Structure formats: C-alpha cells, structure tokens
Amino acid sequence: MPSTLSMPRIVDVVQTLRAGLTADNAKNAVVFYIVLSHARQAWRHVWARGLLTTFGEIYTWAAKGVLQVVLRLPSMRKRVATELGAVRAQIQRELVPSGPEVVQHLRLPVESQSLEWILDEMAKMDAQGPSHTDFRQGRLSGAVYHGGDDMEKILVAAFQRYCVSNPLHPDVFPAVRKMEAEVVAMCLRMYNNPTGAGATTSGGTESIIMSVKTHRDWARAVKGITEPEIVVPASAHAAFDKAAAYLKIKLHTIPVNPETRQVDLKRVRRAINSNTIMIVGSAINFPDGCQDDIVALGKLAKKYSVGMHVDCCLGSFIMPFLEKAGFPVEPFDFRVEGVTAISCDTHKYGFAPKGSSVIMYRSAELRQHQYYVNPSWTGGLYASPGFSGSRSGALIAGAWAAMHYMGEEGYLASCHDIVGAAKTIERRIKTEIPELHILGKPPASVVAFGSRNAEVNALEVGDRMSKKGWHLNALQNPPAVHIACTRLTVAVVDAFIDDLKQAVKEAKGAELGKGTMVAIYGLGTSSAIGPQMVGAVASAFLDALYQA
The missing domain is CATH 3.40.640.10 (Type I PLP-dependent aspartate aminotransferase-like (Major domain))
Known part of the structure; x- marks a missing residue:
C-alpha cells in the first residue's frame, strides 16, 4: 500500500513535532523554575522562622483578612472612622497649642522681623507648649543627652563659626x-x-x-x-x-x-x-x-x-x-x-x-x-x-x-557616673520593689523592668510614673518600661525609686486606666488588626506634627 505521506511531508511533520516539543519543554521549564523558586523561598522561610511561628503568621494573615472584610461593612467602617477621628482630635489637642493667645505664623511676614521680636516670639511658643517635662530636671529617659552648661557654650560657638558651611x-x-x-x-x-x-x-x-x-x-x-x-x-x-x-x-x-x-x-x-x-x-x-x-x-x-x-x-x-x-x-x-x-x-x-x-x-x-x-x-x-x-x-x-x-578623661568620668546611676536603679528595684523584675543583665546605661505577676501591670506603672512627671519608654513583647540614664539622671536616682515605689502601690490590683502606655499597647495586642490600628494612631500623630 503506497504511503499517503511523501518524504518531504514526513520531514515537515517531524519538524513540527520537534518545534512543539521544544516549546512545551520551554514552558515546562519556566513553570518548573517558578515553582521551584517559590518552594525554595517558602522552605527557607519556614526553616528560619520555625513551624510554630510560620503557622502563627498564617493564622494572623487569615484572621486579618477576615477582619478586614468585616471592617468594610458600612456600620463598622463608620464606627472605626469615628473612633480614629476622636483619637486624632485628642492627639491634636495634646500637641498643637490653641486659644486666643496663640498666634499662628502661616505666611511670610511682609517686612523683616527683628532679632528681639524673633526671640520674644520663641519664648512665647515655649510657654504655650503642651509639654510638662523640663528635661533639666532629669525626669526623662534618654531623648536629651545634655553635656552641661559649659558644653552648650562649646556647641553654640562651633555652630556660630560654621553655621553656613556645607561639607x-x-x-x-x-x-x-x-x-x-x-x-x-x-x-x-x-x-x-x-x-x-x-x-x-x-x-x-x-x-x-x-x-x-x-x-x-x-x-x-x-x-x-x-x-x-x-x-x-x-x-x-x-x-x-x-x-x-x-x-x-x-x-x-x-x-x-x-x-x-x-x-x-x-x-x-x-x-x-x-x-x-x-x-x-x-x-x-x-x-x-x-x-x-x-x-x-x-x-x-x-x-x-x-x-x-x-x-x-x-x-x-x-x-x-x-x-x-x-x-x-x-x-x-x-x-x-x-x-x-x-x-x-x-x-x-x-x-x-x-x-x-x-x-x-x-x-x-x-x-x-x-x-x-x-x-x-x-x-x-x-x-x-x-x-x-x-x-x-x-x-x-x-x-x-x-x-x-x-576627651578620654571626661568620657570616662561620664561613663562612671551614668552607669553607676543605672546600676543603683537596677539594684534598688531588685531589693526594694519585689513586684518588678529587671529584664536580662544590662551592662550599661539602660534599665528595663517588667511585672512579676498579674497583680501589677508594668504599663500601668509607667502611666502612673508619667503622671508624676517622668517621661519613660514603654516596651512590648513583653510589656515593660525602661529608663535610659543620662548625666541628668544621676542627681534624681532617689526620687525615681521613691516615685516608682508609689506608682507600683497605686497600680497594684487597680483597674487598668486609660493612660498612653496601656491604651496604645493594649490596642496593639487586641486582635489581628491591632497593630494596624496602632499604625493608624501613629500616622495620626505624625500628621499632627505638621499641624500649624
């Protein structure tokens, strides 16, 4: 029986099949590479984080997705917007001075203002500020690393000489x-x-x-x-x-x-x-x-x-x-x-x-x-x-x-005094305030303390210290508070310990208040979208910084 395909036709068919196979192989290779690449990334992620952490991340991701859907409901969206609006208003009240005595400078003055006017206006703004913390009193954790009045003169002199210089x-x-x-x-x-x-x-x-x-x-x-x-x-x-x-x-x-x-x-x-x-x-x-x-x-x-x-x-x-x-x-x-x-x-x-x-x-x-x-x-x-x-x-x-x-001698003396103050605070918390414990073994200038049991909430202690005029740092995972000692802290160690003892007594067994530390960090652990809500509050805070 004669062939229905001529030799040239057979060659065409073979070439077509080969081309098809080559294209299929290329597609398969690309798909395989993509799958393999993602599988390798997933494996590295799981290997680095561990199964429990990875499952926790997956659960948080899923819960967050569900909550996001719920938050899209008109009633929930309106409620969240109302709550965040109230928070924004509160932040603005605390950060942005207001009242008839406050003069806003939103446009360039038509005429040049004198040095005396500028200094006077700066003094007015200092007096109108919402801050209740005078850093020179030392009731502040870090933030201002004051080298003394003589150092201020050194810095001002350096600034004056090189104020317009550009490296x-x-x-x-x-x-x-x-x-x-x-x-x-x-x-x-x-x-x-x-x-x-x-x-x-x-x-x-x-x-x-x-x-x-x-x-x-x-x-x-x-x-x-x-x-x-x-x-x-x-x-x-x-x-x-x-x-x-x-x-x-x-x-x-x-x-x-x-x-x-x-x-x-x-x-x-x-x-x-x-x-x-x-x-x-x-x-x-x-x-x-x-x-x-x-x-x-x-x-x-x-x-x-x-x-x-x-x-x-x-x-x-x-x-x-x-x-x-x-x-x-x-x-x-x-x-x-x-x-x-x-x-x-x-x-x-x-x-x-x-x-x-x-x-x-x-x-x-x-x-x-x-x-x-x-x-x-x-x-x-x-x-x-x-x-x-x-x-x-x-x-x-x-x-x-x-x-x-x-110089070396000055920094050595500074280190001795500052770390000495931190060590004293650490020792006195350990020996005089049994409700608190020190986190780890801090070698230098920072001391962090948390609560030993549920009887005292460390963040509530921090909020009560704030009412006493202390500006401390709140921590999370675990909830704790720290003080970063500076040269200004050295003179107020006894006052810090006395106020801390009183704050612990006030916080012991008390219902959690609405202080900043408790409110913010409690919100952060409230749900899968808690951190996102805290992020919204933080963004509102940043917005307020630019509110004239």
Missing part, C-alpha cells in the same frame, strides 16, 4: 572636611580599628540604613546575591526594619531568650542561607539595654562569609569606657572577628548636637559600597558618601568640638 564643598570649607575625617578617625580608634574606614551621618537610623545598603551592594558585587536577606534579633532597633522596607530586603526577625534577652543563636544559624548579606547584634539594644553575644555572632558571620553589624548607637561613648570605669563588659568592637560594621551615635553620650552619628567599617574597600557616584549626570560629576547631598557643617563642627572638650 559637599570641601574646597570651600576645608576645615569642616578635616574635622569630619577626624571625628571618624577618633571613633574608629575608640572601637579598636584605626586602619578601618567610616563616614558621618545624620543619626543612628541613617548609619544603620547605610550599613544595610553597603552590605547589600557588597553582596551583589562580590557574591552575586540579587535577593538579599538580613537576620536581626527581635530586640534590634526598628531602623533595620526600616532599612529592609526602604531597600526591598527580606528580613528575618529572630526571638531573644526571655531570661538573658540575647538573640537565639541556633535560630540565627538556621536563618542564614545563600541569600544572607548580614546578621546583626546590639551592644546595647534599645528596648532593655542588654548586649547580644557578639563573639558568637561574629563566628557565625565569619563561618558563612556574611556581614556582621554591631549596633552601638545607644552604647556609643559608654561601651568603650566600661572596662576602664570598672564595670564588666563582654567583647563588642572590631577586635571581635567577623564584625564588619559598627554604628555609633556621637549625639548621645558623646554629647554632640543632635543629628550626628558615625558608621564605621572594617575596611575602606567595604565603605566603597556605601557611596553613590553618577559620572554622567548633565549637572556634572556627582558623588556623595550617603543619603544627603548638602549637609550641615555646623553639626560636624559641634561633634568635633564636643569630643575634644570631653
């Missing part, structure tokens, strides 16, 4: 360039890395974001990582979360030991994978003032060839002087192998003006990845070390002047 133009302001380099050099030696490199920034948050950006770009250039991840303790500063959000980096938050308050090293190790660009430790952390095991974290960083950032923003000019001041301290600086970057705030215990920090790197090669350089911009060659273009040379001059005014 973006080192040829115009060579002295500012020199001072900036010297501030960085002094900090590097303070943290035992005289051959390293660094840069000044506008504060601890920018220092941390710059470090994350630097390690991201380093990992991309050296290791080819295009889907970067970082591993941070739950106690690390929120600036790392902020950096991850800004820079599109996956962040793994690792729980801390409830007793030591140090990050769980086993969980850190599990979270490290081929996409990890850096891990993080604090010396000291903001929430409870405790220090992570920097040596162990450094070993992990070295073993897996990832970056290791030590956040010393709060430890700043305290941690390097602890040993000489007679206090025990675990290794934390560049002498620890594996540490690649350290952030240090000169505007905290260095007593420099606000808006001053330093990010330090183990090597100048690593710092190269922090820079932004645009050689082809039509405006000319553009290069900057960090986020800012133009910067204030006055802040740099202020930091340089403060560091020279204090």
Whole structure:
C-alpha cells in the first residue's frame, strides 16, 4: 500500500513535532523554575522562622483578612472612622497649642522681623507648649543627652563659626572636611580599628540604613546575591526594619531568650542561607539595654562569609569606657572577628548636637559600597558618601568640638557616673520593689523592668510614673518600661525609686486606666488588626506634627 505521506511531508511533520516539543519543554521549564523558586523561598522561610511561628503568621494573615472584610461593612467602617477621628482630635489637642493667645505664623511676614521680636516670639511658643517635662530636671529617659552648661557654650560657638558651611564643598570649607575625617578617625580608634574606614551621618537610623545598603551592594558585587536577606534579633532597633522596607530586603526577625534577652543563636544559624548579606547584634539594644553575644555572632558571620553589624548607637561613648570605669563588659568592637560594621551615635553620650552619628567599617574597600557616584549626570560629576547631598557643617563642627572638650578623661568620668546611676536603679528595684523584675543583665546605661505577676501591670506603672512627671519608654513583647540614664539622671536616682515605689502601690490590683502606655499597647495586642490600628494612631500623630 503506497504511503499517503511523501518524504518531504514526513520531514515537515517531524519538524513540527520537534518545534512543539521544544516549546512545551520551554514552558515546562519556566513553570518548573517558578515553582521551584517559590518552594525554595517558602522552605527557607519556614526553616528560619520555625513551624510554630510560620503557622502563627498564617493564622494572623487569615484572621486579618477576615477582619478586614468585616471592617468594610458600612456600620463598622463608620464606627472605626469615628473612633480614629476622636483619637486624632485628642492627639491634636495634646500637641498643637490653641486659644486666643496663640498666634499662628502661616505666611511670610511682609517686612523683616527683628532679632528681639524673633526671640520674644520663641519664648512665647515655649510657654504655650503642651509639654510638662523640663528635661533639666532629669525626669526623662534618654531623648536629651545634655553635656552641661559649659558644653552648650562649646556647641553654640562651633555652630556660630560654621553655621553656613556645607561639607559637599570641601574646597570651600576645608576645615569642616578635616574635622569630619577626624571625628571618624577618633571613633574608629575608640572601637579598636584605626586602619578601618567610616563616614558621618545624620543619626543612628541613617548609619544603620547605610550599613544595610553597603552590605547589600557588597553582596551583589562580590557574591552575586540579587535577593538579599538580613537576620536581626527581635530586640534590634526598628531602623533595620526600616532599612529592609526602604531597600526591598527580606528580613528575618529572630526571638531573644526571655531570661538573658540575647538573640537565639541556633535560630540565627538556621536563618542564614545563600541569600544572607548580614546578621546583626546590639551592644546595647534599645528596648532593655542588654548586649547580644557578639563573639558568637561574629563566628557565625565569619563561618558563612556574611556581614556582621554591631549596633552601638545607644552604647556609643559608654561601651568603650566600661572596662576602664570598672564595670564588666563582654567583647563588642572590631577586635571581635567577623564584625564588619559598627554604628555609633556621637549625639548621645558623646554629647554632640543632635543629628550626628558615625558608621564605621572594617575596611575602606567595604565603605566603597556605601557611596553613590553618577559620572554622567548633565549637572556634572556627582558623588556623595550617603543619603544627603548638602549637609550641615555646623553639626560636624559641634561633634568635633564636643569630643575634644570631653576627651578620654571626661568620657570616662561620664561613663562612671551614668552607669553607676543605672546600676543603683537596677539594684534598688531588685531589693526594694519585689513586684518588678529587671529584664536580662544590662551592662550599661539602660534599665528595663517588667511585672512579676498579674497583680501589677508594668504599663500601668509607667502611666502612673508619667503622671508624676517622668517621661519613660514603654516596651512590648513583653510589656515593660525602661529608663535610659543620662548625666541628668544621676542627681534624681532617689526620687525615681521613691516615685516608682508609689506608682507600683497605686497600680497594684487597680483597674487598668486609660493612660498612653496601656491604651496604645493594649490596642496593639487586641486582635489581628491591632497593630494596624496602632499604625493608624501613629500616622495620626505624625500628621499632627505638621499641624500649624
């Protein structure tokens, strides 16, 4: 029987089949790659977080979805809008002065105002402000790191001399360039890395974001990582979360030991994978003032060839002087192998003006990845070390002047007094207030306390301390309160303990009030969308800051 297909026709059929198979294979390969990629990401997520945490995240996600649907109902939407409106109004009442005596300046004056008028108007605004806390009385946790009246004169003199200077133009302001380099050099030696490199920034948050950006770009250039991840303790500063959000980096938050308050090293190790660009430790952390095991974290960083950032923003000019001041301290600086970057705030215990920090790197090669350089911009060659273009040379001059005014002896004495005050507070809480307990073993200037049982709510204690004129920091997970001691705290330690005892007595067995700490952090744990509601309140607060 003769074939119904000629040879040319058979060839065409074969080629058609081959083309079809090739297309199908390509489609299958793409689908397989996508599935495999997502499966690998899911596996890494579960492996890093653990099954229980992952299931908890899934439950929260599902519950949040259900509640979001409920909140779309007209009646619920109206109720939530009414409640948030009341909160916004309350925030504005507390932050924005009002009344017939308040003069608003919403437009440029037609004529120039004199220095006397300006100073007088500033004095009026100070008197009209809603604040009930005079920072000079020392009833304040951190916030203002006052170096004394003599230091104020030093800073004002530096500001006056360099108030219009701009480090973006080192040829115009060579002295500012020199001072900036010297501030960085002094900090590097303070943290035992005289051959390293660094840069000044506008504060601890920018220092941390710059470090994350630097390690991201380093990992991309050296290791080819295009889907970067970082591993941070739950106690690390929120600036790392902020950096991850800004820079599109996956962040793994690792729980801390409830007793030591140090990050769980086993969980850190599990979270490290081929996409990890850096891990993080604090010396000291903001929430409870405790220090992570920097040596162990450094070993992990070295073993897996990832970056290791030590956040010393709060430890700043305290941690390097602890040993000489007679206090025990675990290794934390560049002498620890594996540490690649350290952030240090000169505007905290260095007593420099606000808006001053330093990010330090183990090597100048690593710092190269922090820079932004645009050689082809039509405006000319553009290069900057960090986020800012133009910067204030006055802040740099202020930091340089403060560091020279204090010197090693001054910082050593400051460390001795401040940490001594913190140790006294810690000891007296332990021995005189049995209803409270200290979180971890804080080595430096911060003391955090929580409640031993349900009889006393730590946040209620914090709210009652607020009524007594103290401005303390509320914590969550677990609920607690902390005080960051400064030079101003040294003189009011006895008053703090006396008021704290009274606040505990008042809070014991009492029905929870409506103070800020209880209200905000109670809302945050009320439901799956509690954090979102707290976020809405926080946004209302930020809006109020710009309400004239």
